Amino acid sequence: MSLRHALLALLSAQPMTGYDVYRYFDSSLSYVWHAPHTQIYPELRRLEDSGLVRSEEISRGERGRKRRYHISAAGLDEFRRWVNEPLPLQRERDAHKLKAAYFEWAEPAAARRQLQAHIAHYELWAQQWEDLVDALTAREVPLLQRRLEHAPAEQHEAIIRYKVFAYEGMIRRAKAEIDWARIGLDLVAELEGQ
Amino acid sequence: MSLRHALLALLSAQPMTGYDVYRYFDSSLSYVWHAPHTQIYPELRRLEDSGLVRSEEISRGERGRKRRYHISAAGLDEFRRWVNEPLPLQRERDAHKLKAAYFEWAEPAAARRQLQAHIAHYELWAQQWEDLVDALTAREVPLLQRRLEHAPAEQHEAIIRYKVFAYEGMIRRAKAEIDWARIGLDLVAELEGQ
DNA sequence: GTGTTCATGTAAACTGTTACATGATTCC
DNA sequence: GGAATCATGTAACAGTTTACATGAACAC
Numbered sequence: 001m002s003l004r005h006a007l008l009a010l011l012s013a014q015p016m017t018g019y020d021v022y023r024y025f026d027s028s029l030s031y032v033w034h035a036p037h038t039q040i041y042p043e044l045r046r047l048e049d050s051g052l053v054r055s056e057e058i059s060r061g062e063r064g065r066k067r068r069y070h071i072s073a074a075g076l077d078e079f080r081r082w083v084n085e086p087l088p089l090q091r092e093r094d095a096h097k098l099k100a101a102y103f104e105w106a107e108p109a110a111a112r113r114q115l116q117a118h119i120a121h122y123e124l125w126a127q128q129w130e131d132l133v134d135a136l137t138a139r140e141v142p143l144l145q146r147r148l149e150h151a152p153a154e155q156h157e158a159i160i161r162y163k164v165f166a167y168e169g170m171i172r173r174a175k176a177e178i179d180w181a182r183i184g185l186d187l188v189a190e191l192e193g194q
Numbered sequence: 195m196s197l198r199h200a201l202l203a204l205l206s207a208q209p210m211t212g213y214d215v216y217r218y219f220d221s222s223l224s225y226v227w228h229a230p231h232t233q234i235y236p237e238l239r240r241l242e243d244s245g246l247v248r249s250e251e252i253s254r255g256e257r258g259r260k261r262r263y264h265i266s267a268a269g270l271d272e273f274r275r276w277v278n279e280p281l282p283l284q285r286e287r288d289a290h291k292l293k294a295a296y297f298e299w300a301e302p303a304a305a306r307r308q309l310q311a312h313i314a315h316y317e318l319w320a321q322q323w324e325d326l327v328d329a330l331t332a333r334e335v336p337l338l339q340r341r342l343e344h345a346p347a348e349q350h351e352a353i354i355r356y357k358v359f360a361y362e363g364m365i366r367r368a369k370a371e372i373d374w375a376r377i378g379l380d381l382v383a384e385l386e387g388q
Numbered sequence: 389g390t391g392t393t394c395a396t397g398t399a400a401a402c403t404g405t406t407a408c409a410t411g412a413t414t415c416c
Numbered sequence: 417g418g419a420a421t422c423a424t425g426t427a428a429c430a431g432t433t434t435a436c437a438t439g440a441a442c443a444c
Contacts, residue, residue: 001431003431003432005289018395018397023394032295033288037396038397038434041396061442062440063439064439064441065395065440079299083299084304086308087293091228095199096363097361098200098360099277103356104353104356107278154388161381162298162381163295165377165378166294169371170288176366176370177367180363184359195403211422212424213422229404230404232404235423235425255412255414258411258422259412261424
């Protein structure tokens with residue numbers, strides 16, 4: 001049930017269309033959550049059916065139409081409730097670790113390629129999250145600016161620092177994955193040499 | 195499609211019933227994958243339909259019946275193929291980080307409780323994975339022993355070290371989560387004091 | 389006029405969770 | 417005899433991915 005709360009989180013900053021949400025999820029400035037448009041549009045409709053958002057149809061150009069969603073008071077209550085409530089901690093399910101546990105079945109070259117792809121993937125994301133942390137700290141993120149505009153000044157620091165904190169968690173995880181995969185490359189080389 | 199490969203991985207060590215698989219997934223000695231029995235039994239049937247495993251019905255006691263699955267040559271080929279093939283790297287979707295990004299909406303006590311639960315959760319798992327690494331290194335894990343029995347001696351080191359490597363990845367991630375949550379506790383205290 | 393972006397959907401397939409259900413065996 | 421464990425299933429539901437689809441607006 002996190003998609004609906006990710007949507008409420010975005011809509012708590014400013015009204016948006018489904019396409020806007022999709023762009024935010026998809027942007028290189030990214031996020032800790034994402035979803036394809038095929039999941040976003042129906043979920044926004046369901047949020048409206050539940051009264052957590054309301055929408056207005058607006059026109060673009062001659063015949064173009066789009067639907068903009070606003071969070072409602074009930075939506076704000078629900079979001080606050082969710083933030084306060086503990087999330088169940090799930091057991092890990094990690095296909096990459098599962099596979100690495102059986103690398104003795106792989107060609108060394110195949111294992112190496114997979115570990116290199118792992119490193120490249122997390123280096124890219126670590127960089128993007130670091131850029132986002134910098135942009136948040138400098139208050140250069142448009143959505144953050146909208147959010148600060150309708151929050152009292154004494155809350156601004158908390159708003160920024162919790163977002164930075166969240167992305168620093170992502171960066172730490174990315175670095176742990178990179179360190180792990182580098183050790184894996186050394187291990188493949190060592191075992192190949194035998 | 196990792197569940198079927200997790201099942202093939204287990205069955206490559208020794209024949210098992212669905213219940214055995216469920217116990218392995220569920221044991222405190224744990225795993226990097228898990229599934230409820232309601233997912234395991236149908237998947238084993240599907241693996242049999244695909245020819246990747248074969249099964250025999252065996253009796254237990256007077257009227258009791260159970261079905262034991264053996265991996266087939268086609269199953270070994272499929273597993274080897276999967277280990278060699280790169281896994282698509284997925285974008286992260288982290289509900290805990292999502293929520294932490296909005297902790298300014300939470301009561302400090304609620305945020306603190308959630309971070310403490312996060313730490314307790316990963317400390318527990320880090321301990322279990324560390325115990326498993328020790329047990330693997332000492333060759334005290336029964337399933338590993340079965341695996342080593344029908345592998346040539348020169349492969350034993352690789353078999354053990356790749357498994358240790360996989361669990362060390364889980365331990366690194368757990369430690370990154372613990373460090374992150376501790377920083378969060380400091381941040382909550384700092385912002386609360388303002 | 390053509391390609392890119394904006395904008396929104398349905399439907400099927402797949403994966404995972406939760407609820408409901410049954411019965412045998414084993415240990416005390 | 418009763419509780420815990422062994423053993424296996426169905427069904428409904430929730431969440432996610434992928435395929436298929438459509439059309440307007442805008443920039444070149």
